[in-house]
Amino acid sequence: MAGKSLKGGSSLWPMKAPHALLLQGVALLIGGLVIGWFAQNAASNLARRSMELDFGFLGSVAGFSMPFQILSFAPTDTYFLALVTAFANTLLVSALGVITATVLGLGLGVLRLSRNWLLSTVSGAIIELVRNTPQLLQIVFWYVGVLQLLPLARQSLPFGDVAFLNIRGLFLPAPVGGPWSSALIIAFFASLALVPLARRYLAPESRRSGLFWLAPPLLLLALVLSIDGWSLPALKGFNFVGGMVLPPELVALWAGLSLYTAAFIAEIVRASVETIGKGQVEAAHSLGLKPWLTLRLVVLPQALRLMIPQMTNQYLNLIKSSSLGAAIAYPEIVQIFAGTVLNQSGRAIEVMVIVMGVFLIINLAASAALAQLNERVALKER
Amino acid sequence: MTEKIAGDGTAIMDGAPIVGAGSDTAAKPVARRPATGKAFGSGATTTERMRRWLRANLFSSPLMGTLTVLTLLLLGLALPPIFRWAFLDAVFEGPNRSVCGAGACWAFIADRLEQFVYGRYTPAERWRVDLALLILAGFAALALWPRNPHRTLSVMLLVTLCPAVAALLLVGGVLGLPFVPTDQWGGLSLNIILTFATVVLALPLGVVLALGRRSQLPVIRWSCTAFIEMLRGVPLLTVLFMAMVMLPMFLPEGVTFDRLVRAIIGLSLFVAAYFAEIIRAGLQGIPKGQYEAAAAIGLGFWGAHRLIVLPQAFRLVVPGIVNTVIDLFKDTTLVSIIGLFDLLGVVGQSIKDPNWLGLGREGYVFAALIFFVCCYAMSLLSLRIERRIRSASH
Secondary structure (H helix, E strand, O other): OOOOOOOOOHHHOOOOHHHHHHHHHHHHHHHHHHHHHHHHHHHHHHHHOOOOOOHHHHHOEOOOOOOOOOOOOOOOOEHHHHHHHHHHHHHHHHHHHHHHHHHHHHHHHHHHHOOOHHHHHHHHHHHHHHHOOOHHHHHHHHHHHHHHHOOOHHHOEEEOOOEEEEOOEEEEOEEOOOOOHHHHHHHHHHHHHHHHHHHHHOOOOOHHHHHHHHHHHHHHHHHHHHOOOEEOOEEEOOEEEOOEEEOHHHHHHHHHHHHHHHHHHHHHHHHHHHHHOHHHHHHHHHOOOOHHHHHHHHHHHHHHHHHHHHHHHHHHHHHHHHHHHHHHOOOOHHHHHHHHHHHHHOOHHHHHHHHHHHHHHHHHHHHHHHHHHHHHHOOOOO | OHHHHHHHHHHHHOOOOOOOOHHHHHHHHHHHHHHHOOOOOOOOOHHHHHHHHHHHHOOOOHHHHHHHHHHHHHHHHHHHHHHHHHHHOOEOOOOOHHHOOOOOEHHHHHHHHHHHHHEOOOHHHHHHHHHHHHHHHHHHHHHHOOOOOOHHHHHHHHHOHHHHHHHHHHHOOOOOOOOOOHHHEOHHHHHHHHHHHHHHHHHHHHHHHHHHHOOOOHHHHHHHHHHHHHHHHOOHHHHHHHHHHHHHHHOOOOOOOOHHHHHHHHHHHHHHHHHHHHHHHHHHOOOHHHHHHHHHOOOOHHHHHHHHHHHHHHHHHHHHHHHHHHHHHHHHHHHHOOOOOEHHHHHHHHOOOHHHOOOHHHHHHHHHHHHHHHHHHHHHHHHHHHHHHHHHHO
16 A cells, blocks of 8 residues: 555554455545435435436526626526626636736735835735735725715726726727737737647746746737727716726625735735745845845745745635625626526536535636746755 | 834734744744833833834835835725715614615615514514524533633533534424524524534544544455545535435435535534544544554554544644534525525525615625624634643643
8 A cells, every 4th residue: 555655653553454455445435325315315305306317408598697797697598607707707807816816925025024014014014904804805895885975977986088987887998909909819828728739748847948938928019919909988878888897896706815815925925035044145245145036036036936835725715715706796606606607597516516516627727837937946965 | 123113013913813833923922012112211201112013014125115005096996985985974873775875775674673583583583593502602612712621511512412402492392482484594504503513413423434534444444434534525515405405305205305404414524524534634633652652551453543543633633623613604504505594594685675685795794793603702712722722732
């Protein structure tokens, strides 16, 4: 048996093979009996409602509309398409949240580390306040306590003359796509996925394979150039037309997710940099490195190694927390499936299996990707 | 000199978690003294000292000076309106929302305070909630008090007798106490009850899962690992939904659990997975010599774990467990989504009351304040424990 993989002292109490087999057999038997009992109950419960375990309902017409979606979805579409659309909404708010949480968190963390007493106290107060209140409370506060109290469209809060905030959401200018735009968007995301693969398999040894990384920025540039101008939101009658609108649900969830995660990231940054220790900084200073170079060459590379696994956890938490959008009716996967679809179809088991499965898959994929990143930056010891 | 002042200055304001090297942390409380005492020489006057402190901590360079001024400006813009809203323009008393003005309407909170704490618990019986919470708080304090000679006994009572007594008090129906159904429970007391019940159930389950994940027996190891990873991979909300809608499907016809019990089951399974990982980290932190010594004096697996390994592992992971309990306490607000009326749920319900329509800001700020006080106190406690462990191990 894999005795070597065991850490600690479990192998100090070796078990005789028959004992081990017997014990595991008993465990399996009990587990099997419990699961069998559950399954039997479920079967009889389903039979009583003349239903059976069947994922076929995904093919039937959904019949509800979503208040907000980035993919197109109509009430005549199937439940499966509703799943895909809700999934895209989850990914959208998670991606937005990850980006802003990182920027905000790094900013707050750097301020917290500052030798300026005022800056570090103020950022410390913000961090502690955010960390010690429930995330759901924050999301609901942004929604009910801030966004729903905003003025109507006619009294919108303007940002310059291009963006407006009112009770219906945040109105932003939207790029108008040219003939090539959609193809370029697909090409951009494809290149992000393909470049690492190409570098790995086509030219693993060649130094020039680094040039492959020029592809995504070039595609992005082409995408920007292909845009056919901007559509600005403008007040017409009682509402804005043109541009794009981020509904208050999205803005509240985005704000709640980013701020909460940012506070935790700030703490991670602070703890990681402080762990590097004064000695390293003093050594760098005595070598004559300027503060900025000390940060870039000595502190950050070491702190980053400590930070990445913890940041990974925060990102995964953020993705999972996007389910809190259900509290403010943001149409993400829990709200749509464990809410609307479950109520409509009554298929509790199937719906919960799907929702949990989706989150497990997102989580496994994200942690695998980030584990690979971690491997690249981890300290290579002998 | 400037360098030293700055160093000590940061040490003073740095009340937040210090995750530095152990010896550094242990030395800090001692290093603090001179900064407030006579670090600047006994000759320096107070003004001189203040001037130096300002120089070192606010105006050490032109950039820092600019940033300080900018921050002061921002604070000057942001704080007065908040202060005016919360205190100067606020209304503190009144029967309904007609008294509210431009500022915060704290009259709403004053009017609803009882519900925020007890939910719809029968008003005449609310002393029972107070008494139950008092018992729990008392025993929790005894269990955490480092100089308590009977600490183990206190912990045992806290997780066995206390929940039983508290449940008896809260549910009633015996000893002349009128029965109070759980759907009337609510408010902050529900958050506390949920947290406590979950910890009591999840901690033993977490220990079992942690030991199971380190077991030699593949079947046990794999099933524990699968259970832990699955629950850590999904959001708490889906676990709660599962407990609410899927659990009844897996039980025989006619057997139903109370909604509160179902929520506690969901929370416990979820938190147990997190506890298991923390305890496993603690078990891994025990030096191999301890296991070997335990085996050498003839202790078996269970004896060694009960007497030697787990007590030490627990001491290592107390801060981690307290942090998880803080997270749990914050996450009990999620039950408001599945139809229980915890503090967040009661606030959400109250702001729909026609008498106090639309006072969401006041309600949620008040709830946030309560949660902040509780969680901050707990995190300070966790820090103190962490420091004590550090200084004990050095």
